[in-house]
Amino acid sequence: MATMPPEPERYRDQVAALQCALDSGDAAGFRLAFxxxxxxxxxxxxxxxxxxxxxxxxxxxxxSAEARLDTLAGHEVPDARKRLTHVVNLTDEAAHRTMxxxxxxxxxxxxxxxxxxxxxxxxxxxGDRDLAIASLWPERAAMFxxxxxxxxxxxxxxxxxxxxxxGYQDITGQIIRSxxxxxxxxxxxxxxxxQIADGNEVTSLVRSLPAKPDWERGLGPQVAGIESTxxxxxxxxxxxxxxxxxxxx
Amino acid sequence: xxxxxxFLVVDDFSTMRRIxxxxxxxxxxxxxxxxxxxxxxxxxxxxxSFDVLITDWNMPGMPGIDLLKAVRADAKLAKLPVLxxxxxxxxxxxxxxxQAGASGYVIKPFTAVTLKEKLDKMLASRxxx
Numbered sequence: 001m002a003t004m005p006p007e008p009e010r011y012r013d014q015v016a017a018l019q020c021a022l023d024s025g026d027a028a029g030f031r032l033a034f035x036x037x038x039x040x041x042x043x044x045x046x047x048x049x050x051x052x053x054x055x056x057x058x059x060x061x062x063x064s065a066e067a068r069l070d071t072l073a074g075h076e077v078p079d080a081r082k083r084l085t086h087v088v089n090l091t092d093e094a095a096h097r098t099m100x101x102x103x104x105x106x107x108x109x110x111x112x113x114x115x116x117x118x119x120x121x122x123x124x125x126x127g128d129r130d131l132a133i134a135s136l137w138p139e140r141a142a143m144f145x146x147x148x149x150x151x152x153x154x155x156x157x158x159x160x161x162x163x164x165x166x167g168y169q170d171i172t173g174q175i176i177r178s179x180x181x182x183x184x185x186x187x188x189x190x191x192x193x194x195q196i197a198d199g200n201e202v203t204s205l206v207r208s209l210p211a212k213p214d215w216e217r218g219l220g221p222q223v224a225g226i227e228s229t230x231x232x233x234x235x236x237x238x239x240x241x242x243x244x245x246x247x248x249x
Numbered sequence: 250x251x252x253x254x255x256f257l258v259v260d261d262f263s264t265m266r267r268i269x270x271x272x273x274x275x276x277x278x279x280x281x282x283x284x285x286x287x288x289x290x291x292x293x294x295x296x297x298s299f300d301v302l303i304t305d306w307n308m309p310g311m312p313g314i315d316l317l318k319a320v321r322a323d324a325k326l327a328k329l330p331v332l333x334x335x336x337x338x339x340x341x342x343x344x345x346x347x348q349a350g351a352s353g354y355v356i357k358p359f360t361a362v363t364l365k366e367k368l369d370k371m372l373a374s375r376x377x378x
Contacts, residue, residue: 095264099271216314216345218307221336221357230340235356235363238343242354245347 007044014040058196065192072186080179087172094168101158101165108151115144254372255280255297259290259304259316260334265357269303269334272361276368287311291319294326301371306335306342314342314349321350330371334359 014037021029118140125133222231232238256273258281260266266283273281282297284290286308294302302320306313313333320326332353333346343354352374353367 092262092264096267099264099267103271215337215339215342217312218314218335218337219339219342220307222338231338232340232343232356235359238338238354238356241340241343242347245344 010044011037011040061192062196065189065196069189069193072182072189076182077186080182083175083179087175090168090172094165097165098162101162105155105158108155111151112148115140115147119144253280254278254300255282257282257284257290257293257297257299257302259284259286259302259308259313261285261305261308265305269364272364275361276365287313287316287319290316294320294329295323299329300375301368302329302331303334304331306333306337306346314346317346317349317351330375332367332371334364 014033017033018030018037021027021033119137122133122137122140125131126137128134232241256278258266258269258273260269260283263285266285270281270283273279282293282299284293287304288310290302290304291311293299302316304313304316311319313335317331317333320329320331330352331350332355333351334355334357336357337343338356346354352371355363355367
């Protein structure tokens with residue numbers, strides 16, 4: 001645009017050709033000169049038009065990205081927080097339910113062991129001709145069998161309940177997947193906004209975020225496949241490090 | 250069966266506290282108190298006469314590493330055996346914990362055998378001291 005002469009000077013040649021064709025009565029020449037003038041006027045308008053269109057497009061894109069971000073931030077992220085809290089509660093309940101059932105099985109197994117020990121004692125006494133204890137055999141055997149039959153029902157039912165208590169995995173898995181999808185979309189929308197803003201506003205925003213997670217407070221469990229340059233791979237690794245440190249002291 | 254060793258188990262998840270408590274009971278230790286972070290644990294430690302502290306690292310409120318440092322800074326508690334039982338696995342964290350005075354470090358998920366082994370070792374060196 002800088003090289004172009006200012007209006008109306010830039011149209012001088014086309015107007016002169018137009019005047020000439022008019023004076024000489026040259027209809028075809030007039031038509032040509034008129035088109036040339038019109039084309040010259042378009043050249044002047046085009047860059048401005050392009051600029052306006054681009055601004056309008058980016059405003060529209062920004063508006064739709066911001067509107068989506070608004071919904072995400074206003075509703076879907078808080079919802080996701082509630083969903084994840086629900087996951088924590090479900091896993092907590094399932095773990096306690098499982099431990100309740102295991103606790104319920106413990107005494108039954110102990111009782112079976114105690115009954116078997118008493119039976120064995122009578123059995124051995126029979127071999128040793130210790131009739132006082134050996135004579136307890138029928139009574140002990142009947143008690144043991146009855147008790148074992150009843151306890152087996154409880155054990156079987158606890159085992160089924162244990163199996164059912166694992167059903168949380170299906171529900172929590174679905175919830176976590178939906179939150180992963182939300183994170184994907186957030187990434188997408190934020191990426192678009194960064195593009196539109198040309199990085200200017202966003203870089204200052206990013207700079208104000210904390211640089212690194214604070215490992216003094218704890219980082220949580222290591223997850224396979226996520227960058228963890230100096231993570232120990234297990235107890236053996238840690239034990240090796242500890243004895244290495246102890247030796248270095 | 251009962252063993253007069255007094256435990257304080259600190260973890261923000263009640264399920265983990267329960268797992269550790271059950272394992273300790275299976276090992277014959279029945280005197281077990283629970284706390285859900287460093288802030289609730291520290292007053293208990295100062296008030297009671299605990300023999301062993303088992304603590305998680307990552308907890309809201311006061312994290313385990315700060316609890317460990319507070320214990321070591323307290324003249325009365327300075328010699329208390331402290332077992333870190335945590336999912337924190339970074340090398341620098343383990344180094345930090347040992348330098349802060351951790352008596353043992355068990356990584357989650359852990360086995361009953363590992364827990365028993367580390368406890369036995371800690372209690373043996375306590376008896377020797």
